[in-house]
Amino acid sequence: MSTVLKTRSGRTVKLPTPEENVTINAGIAADPDSPELDDQWFAGAQPAAKGLDSKLYASLVAMKRPPGRPRVEQPKVFTGIRLDAEVVASFKASGKGWQTRVNEALKDWLRTHSPV
Numbered sequence: 001m002s003t004v005l006k007t008r009s010g011r012t013v014k015l016p017t018p019e020e021n022v023t024i025n026a027g028i029a030a031d032p033d034s035p036e037l038d039d040q041w042f043a044g045a046q047p048a049a050k051g052l053d054s055k056l057y058a059s060l061v062a063m064k065r066p067p068g069r070p071r072v073e074q075p076k077v078f079t080g081i082r083l084d085a086e087v088v089a090s091f092k093a094s095g096k097g098w099q100t101r102v103n104e105a106l107k108d109w110l111r112t113h114s115p116v
Contacts, residue, residue: 076103 003015016024028034049057091098
């Protein structure tokens with residue numbers, strides 16, 4: 001008899017029966033391309049920098065991107081601003097990206113007006 005789990009998102013996952021687990025594990029054990037890694041294997045493991053050619057390792061490290069968004073030359077500044085409800089509603093009604101369009105509208109206004 002298999003067990004069914006329900007995830008937080010509402011999906012159901014059917015777990016294998018003990019008999020199915022035996023078959024799955026036998027298949028894993030019989031696969032020469034994916035041996036079980038034991039304590040002896042981990043004891044002999046080395047960092048990639050030691051085991052790879054130095055140029056190859058350097059090129060792999062160079063490809064690694066830092067987490068998060070890429071840095072921009074002129075990052076935007078967070079500010080709180082109060083706008084009329086009809087202005088916000090109008091821009092929001094235009095769909096996703098409405099805050100970017102507000103920013104563009106203000107930049108367009110600055111091209112022909114002085115803020116002072």
